[in-house]
Amino acid sequence: MTVILGQLFTGVSIGAVLLLIALGLALTFGQMNVINMAHGEFIMAGAYTTYVLQQTITDAGLSLLVALPVAFAVAGAMGVLLEWALIRRLYTRPLDTLLVTWGVSLMLQQLARDIFGAPNVQTKAPDILTESTSLGADLSIANSRLFILGLVLLAVAALTAALKFTPLGRRIRAVVQNRDLAAVSGIPTARVDRLTFFIGSGLAGVAGVALTLLGPIGPTMGTNIIIDAFLVVVVGGIGQLKGSVIVAFVLGMLQAMVEYLTTLSVAKVIVFIAIVAFLQWRPQGLFTLRTRSLA
Amino acid sequence: MLRFHRRRLAACSVALAAALAISACGSKTGESDSTGGVTADTSGDTVKVGLLNSLSGTMAISEVTVRDAIMLAVEEINAAGGVLGKKLAPVGEDGASDWPTFAEKAEKLIKVDRVAAVFGCWTSASRKAVKPVFEENKALLFYPVQYEGLEQSPYIFYTGATTNQQIVPGLDYLKAQGKKSVYLVGSDYVFPRTANKIIKAYAEANGLKVLGEDYAPLGSTEFGTIVNKVKASKAEAVFNTLNGDSNVAFFKEYKSAGLTAASMPVVSVSIAEEEVKSIGTQYLAGQLTAWNYYQTTTGAANDKFVKAYKAKFGADKPTSDPMEAAYVSVYLWKAMVEKAGSFDVEKVKGASNGVTFEAPEGLVTIDGATQHIHKTARIGKIGDDGLITEVWNSGGPVKPDPYLKGYPGASGLS
C-alpha cells in the first residue's frame, strides 16, 4: 500500500518535472506555434547558470535562490536573441523553424562542451533538499520533488495570472487569437512575440535550475527531455495552458504506474502508443482554440 | 516517351548485370580467405599507432580522458626513445559515440594509415562493431575498459577487468560484510544485462538473494519509480551497473528517498573518480565501488603516473581505472613488441604470454591464452574529498577468466 502511495507521488512529481520543462514550450509552441528544438539547451543554460553562480556564492541554498531569477534572465535573453536573429524570419515556416533551431541546439551543446568541458559538472544542493519528509511508516517524499512541485505550481499560477490580468498578457492572447486583427488594433505584434519568447525561454532557464536537484548537468541534458516536453504540449493542445497542465500530470501518472508494473522501457513505449491513440480521438489535442479559418 | 523508358531500363539492367558479373569472381563464404590482412607500415623511422575514442557525442564524457591517458603514455615512450628505436606517431580518430562510425574509423586506421596497433573503444557496442574489422584485417586492438566478459577475439587485447576481476569480487565483498540480499539496477544495454545474469547465477550459488532487477534506458534521468521499488524491496545492498548520466539522477534520487550508504550500500562498477566529480560527494560519500585501480592506490608507479597526468592535463583532473588501463595498454604493447623484436601482428601476439608491466595498479601480466591480463581486484569507498580509498583488495593479481570457467554456477552462462 505504501508503495502504491509512493508511486502515486512519483507520478505526480514526474508530471511536475514534465510540466516544468513543457511550460515554456506551452508559450512558445502552444501560443506562438514555434517549434524551438533549442528549448532543451535553454534548460541546459539554466542549469549551467546555477553551476557558475555556485562558483561565487558558495552557500548552496542562497545560490539556488539567486539562480532562479538569473537563469530566467539568461535563458530569456538567449531566447530573445534567437527570436530576433532567426525565428522571426520563419513564422510562416514552422517546420523549417524546427530544423533551424535543431541546428542552433547542436551549436549550443558544442559551445557548452567547449566552455565547461564534456563531462558533467556538479552543483551542491542545500542539505534540506537532499533529504525527505516522512509521512508515517515507510512512506516518505523527497524534499527536492516537493520543491519542484511547489515551484511548478507557482510558475503556472504566475503565468496564468500574467496572461489573464496584465496588459501584456491580454496582448499575448490577442496576438494568439488573431494576429492580423491585433496588428491593426495597434498592438506591436513583433514586440509581443519577442516578449512571449523571452518568458517562454526564461521558464526553460528556471526548469534548468530545478533539474540540477534531480539529474546531471551536462551538454546533452536538454536533448533527453525535449521530445517528452513537446509531446505534452501536442497532446495538451494549442493555445491554452490548462491542456499542458492536465496532460503533464496524466502522462506522469501513467508512466509511473506502467513503469511500476513493467519496466521503464515498456512504459515509454506504452506512453507513446497512448499518445498516438489519443490523437486519433482528438487530433488537435485536449483543448484547442477554435477559429474560423482555412487552416 | 516509351522508347526512353526502355533505354533507361536497359541501362539499369546492364549495370546490374555488370555488377553481378564482377561478383562472380569473389570468394564464397566458407572458402579459405584469399586476403592476408594489411601489414602495418613500419618502414620509416616512426611507426603509427591508432587512437580510437569518442571525442564528440554522449560518450565523449568518458572517452576523452582515456584519449588523454593514451597520449600521455605515447609521449612518455617517445621521450624514452620509442619502441624498437622508432618513435610512435599517434593518429587520432573520433568514434563520435556511434558504433558504425567506430567500424569505419577502425578500417581507416588499419587500411589507410596502416597503424601498428589501435588503442581505444569504450562501450561494448563499439567493441563489437570494430571486432570484425580487426579480425578481418588481422590488426591489433587494445581495449581498456572493464566489460562483461564472454569474449575472446584473437586480435583484441583486453586490459580492463573481466567479470571475475571486478563483479565477482564486488559480490564477495558484500557477502563478507554479511549482506544477504541485493537489488540490481542497471542501464539497458549489453554490459549491465550480461553482468546481471552473471551476478544472479553467482549470487544464487553463494547465498545472496537477488530481490529484483531494473533497467533504465541509456541517458534516462527519471529514477523515481526505480528507487521506490528498490526501497520497497528492503534489500540489504544495491549492485549498480548504471552508465553515465543516469548515475547522477539515480544517486540524487537515492539520497532524497532517505537511503544511505549505512542502511543500504550501493556497489557501483561504472563510477570512477571522474564520475564522482560530476555527481558530487554530497550524494556519494560512503558508497562503494569495485575497480582495479584508484587514484589513491599506493606505489611508486602510480605516484609517477598521477604526477605526470596532472602536470599535463591540470591539477584538478583525477585519474581513474579506465584511464590507467589505457595508459598501461600502450606500455604492454611496447613490451610485447620488444619481446617479439618486431611489429608484426602475429609475432607480437605470439610473444604476449607472460609479458609483465609494473603498472600504477601494481604488477600486471598478460595471459596469452585469453589475451586478458592478471589484475588485482579492489573495493573502494568514496570519501568526502571525492577520492576513492581502498577498503579491500584481492591480495594479488587475479587470473582473468572471461568465460567464468572456474566459477561453478556461473560457467554455464556462455
Next chain:
Amino acid sequence: MSETAGGLSIRGLRVVFDGFVAVDGVDLDVAPGDLRFLIGPNGAGKTTLVDAVTGLVKATGSARFGGQELLGRDVHRIARLGVGRTFQTAALFEELTVLQNLDIAAGAGRSPWTMLRRRGAVPDDVAYALETIGLTERRDVLAGTLAHGQKQWLEIGMLLVQNARLLLLDEPVAGMSHEEREATGELLGKVAGERTVVVIEHDMDFLRRFAHTVTVLHAGRVLSEGTVAQVQSDPKVQEVYLGHAAGHDEPVAQGAET
C-alpha cells in the same frame, strides 16, 4: 455536359462555435439552374453556411443536393458529389501553372495508373475551360503570377472542369475592376442553367445586374428571400440590413468583411 443540375435543399441548419451560434436554423431552397445571391451584414453566417454545406465545419440539420445528404460527409466526398466552392481570397496552387491547376481540378476521378503517368495532351474539358475563362494564352504561366481577376476566373474554371453541379462562390468579384465584373457576371450567367450557382456578394450593383434570386441572412437566420425586387422592397431587410440607407440604393460597405 448535359447532366441535370440538382437543387440544393437546406433544412434547420445550425452551426455552433464554442457556444456561439453562427448559423441558427436556416431553411433554404435553391432550384436547379438558379443563380442565387446570398447577402447579409458581416457575421450574418453566409460563409459559415457555405462552410457547413461543403463539410468544412460541423453542422446539424440537413443539407441535400440532388437528393444526397451532404452533412456528415468528408469534404472530398461532398466535392465528389458535385459541390464546388471558391474562397474569399483566391486559393490556387501558386507554384503550379494555370494548365496544371485545371488539370488537377479535372482529375479527382482518375485511375491510379493515369495518375502515375505524365499528362500527354491537354484534356478536352480543360481546353474548353481555358477558352471559357479566357486564359488559353496564359496556360503555362504560374498561377501565382496571374492578375487578381484572372485568379478568380481560374478558380471558376477549376470548378467547371471539376464538373461541379453546385457552385458556391464566396465574393468572386471583390477587388475586381468594372470590366472584370461584367465579364465575371456574364460568365456566371452562362454557367447557371446547366449548373446551380450560389454567390455570396456585397456588391449591390453586381447583384442587381446578374442575380436571379436573392436570400438575405441576418444573425444566422434567413431574413428574406425572393427576386431582387421582392427582397429590396421587404421592410425587414430595409430595417436591419440597409438600415440608415433605407429607400436608397447605396451599396453596403463593400469588402469590409475580412
Next chain:
Amino acid sequence: MNPLTNLSPRVRAWLGFGLGAVVLFAAAPALLTDFRLSLLAKYLCFAIVAVGIGLAWGRGGLLTLGQGVFFGLGGYAMAMHLKLADAGEGNMPDFMELYGQLDELPAWWAPFANPVFALAATVLLPMLVAFGLGSLVFRRRVRGAYFAILSQALAAAMVILLIGQQGTTGGTNGLTDIEGFFGYDLDDPVNQRMVYFIIAGVLLALLALTRQLMHSRYGELLVAVRDSEERVRFLGYNPANVKLVAYVVAAGMAGLAGALFVPAVGIISPALIGIVPSIEFVIGVAVGGRAALLGPVLGAVAVAWAKTALSERFPGTWTYLQGAMFVLVVAFLPGGLASLWGLLKRRREATPPAPEVGERVLVKEVAA
C-alpha cells in the same frame, strides 16, 4: 549560350542519367581505393534515403523526421537474414547464444531465414509501418508540426524497444559481425565491390522511378497538396491518400537503403535509428535542395563526406558546422544549393526561365 539548355528536358535527363552511370560505375571504382569505395557505398545508402525524403518533404511538404525507423527496419530485416545464413541451418545467431540464453530461435525470427521473405520484408515492412502510422495521422488531419514531433517520438520509442530486447535484437550492439551476403564472403574486396555496384544500381533505378513520379500527374498533385491541402480536398481528392503514397514510397526507399547498408558496412544498430540520425538524414536533403531531384542525392553524399573528412581532424568543429548548415541553409536558402544554381542561371540569362514544375524552389509549406 549553353548548348545543353537547347536540349529537351527528356534528352537532358537521359544524358544526366548516363553521366551518373559513368561516374558511379566507371570513374569511382577506377579512381578510389577499396576503402574509399566502401565509404562511398555507405554514402550512397544515405543518398537513397535522401531521394525518398526529397519526394516526401520537398514535393509533399511532409517533414519526415523518423526515416531512421524505416532505415532500421530494412537494415534489421536484412541483417537478420544474413545472421541466420551465417549461423547455418538450424543454428542460432552467435549473439543470441551469448546473451539471450534462448533454447530456440524466436518465432518472429524464423521466416527471415528465407531469403525471398527477408528481401521482400526489407522494403515491405517499412512501407507497412509507414502505411499504418501515415493512415492514422494523415486521415485525422494531424498538423504538420505534430506529425514531425510524432515521427521523432516514434524513432525514440523504436530505439528503446530494440535496446530493451537484447536477447533477440542484440540490444545497443545491434547486429554485427556479418560475414556473408547470399553466399558471398563479405571480407573479400571483390565482393565488397559487388555490393557497391548493387547500391549504385539501386540508386540510379530509384532516381529514375522518382523522376517519373515527380513528373507524373501524381507529382503535380503532390505539390498541390503541399501548397494548399484544403483546396485539394475541395476538388474531391482525399489529400491523406496523396500524402500517404509519398510517405510510404519514402519509407520503402529508406528500408531498401538500410538493407543495402548492412552488407556495405557490416552492422546495423539502434544508433542508426534514433532521433539524431533521423534528423541527420534530413540535413543532406536540405543542403542539396529538397525539391530538386538530384539535390538530395548530392547533398547527402556531400554532407556525409564532409563529416568523415572534417571529423577526422576537428571533431568539435564538425558539430558547429553541422549546426551552422541547418541554420544557414534552411533559414536563408530553403531551396538548398540546387536553387543557388537556378538563381545564378537566371541572373545570367536575365530572363525568367520557362517555369517547369518542381525545379522551382519552394518557400511555402503546409502549415495546416
